[in-house]
Amino acid sequence: MDFDTPINRIGTHCVKWDMMEKLYGVPAEGGLAMWVADMEFRPPAIVQQAVERMAAHGVYGYFGDDRAYLEAIRWWMKNRHGWDVAAGDIFTTHGLVNGTGLCLEAFTAPGDGVVLTTPVYHAFARTIKAAGREVRECPLSLIDGRYEMDFAAWDGLMTGRERMFILCSPHNPGGRVWTAEELRGVADFCKRHDLILVSDEIHHDLVFPGQRHLPMPLAAPEIMDRLVMMTATTKTFNIAGSHTGNVIIADPALRAKFAAKIMALGISGNSFGMHMATAAYSPDGAEWVDALMAYLEGNRQVFDAGMAGIPGLRSMLLEATYLAWLDFSGTGMAPAEFIGRVEKEARIATNHGDAFGTGGETFLRFNIAAPRAMVVEAVERMQAAFRDLQ
Ligand SMILES: Cc1ncc(COP(=O)(O)O)c(C=O)c1O
Secondary structure, eight states: OOOSSOOOOTTTTOHHHHTHHHHHSOOTTTOEEOOSSOOSSOOOHHHHHHHHHHHHHOOOOOOOOOHHHHHHHHHHHHHHHOOOOOGGGEEEESSHHHHHHHHHHHHOOTTOEEEEOSSOOHHHHHHHHHTTOEEEEOOOEEETTEEEOOHHHHHTTOOSOEEEEEEESSOTTTOOOOOHHHHHHHHHHHHHTTOEEEEEOTTTTOBOTTOOOOOHHHHOGGGGGGEEEEEOSHHHHTOGGGOOEEEEOOOHHHHHHHHHHHHHHTOOOOHHHHHHHHHHSSHHHHHHHHHHHHHHHHHHHHHHHHHHTSTTOEEOOOSBSSEEEEEOGGGTOOHHHHHHIIIIISOEEOEEGGGGOTTOTTEEEEEOOSOHHHHHHHHHHHHHHTGGGO
């Protein structure tokens, strides 16, 4: 397991490096790509071998016989998360943005409201708006440098037109691992306002040592009749290009609606993604994730210590995810000023905080899942770009 050796991705048609000049004006040569949430690492050898076996065979037909695939998912959820999943509850989608879109189509109608706890993963709002539904922002409270939920305030924001709540657990950005009490609070909120709860747990394996993620079905088993779970191998094992995710639904009525949508849209598994996921959800995969998190812990420390040295900047302490969330509000600078310094002086491409909704405006999101040397380089560039503050 080598996380240190840099891998040149320029010219491979990857969005993170090959689109960054077009989108940010930061040239890939000489720039640092720290936006999109994929990692600068190869997946575990066992995943690579699965792809090599497919390539060596050379016939790329339709996938069938999903017993090993479903068993691998069940094994992973039981062993890593203590969660029993029934094989018959598992749907395979083309990733979880696709899963989100399918949930919107299956469980809401045009004009319905969908609750998001902002700032939150930007594709949720994009998908909701594109589907002709309305985003209902419920802002997270920033208390002592970490995000918390304020159910009493959120009660007052409901209009009666809301049908769905999309939870990001663990949270992107900000890296919160929600507590059992917070998750039960979400479940109660959904009951109170009669909402379907879609729990996107794509980051559930990327939890730092000392933290424990709790799957929603374990936190609030009483809401299984309104719960839709979303999980994937893609973020955990850095195989997002395989576009494969799982939507897991225990309630028969919700499952039937979702199945009808999958059928209507002709969605079936991508054979590369299915083979890669089957390989990844294994003891070898588990060992790799443990090593990955130990490495990312080092990156997190380097990044946070470096940012702490720049007056006015504050990096939120991540409990999960490799997405550092850096607050520039203490600098008193307008977004154009700090973004300009990061992109033009430091030559780093990051995700702009305003895309994540209310509360994100003074932040930039830095992806720190890269060889340590790149994180060190980013810190040095940031210190140089904000030298006048030190
Ligand atoms: C919370 C969350 N959901 C979904 C996705 C993307 O999922 P997919 O690549 O499976 O569409 C991301 C990517 O960063 C994410 O952070």
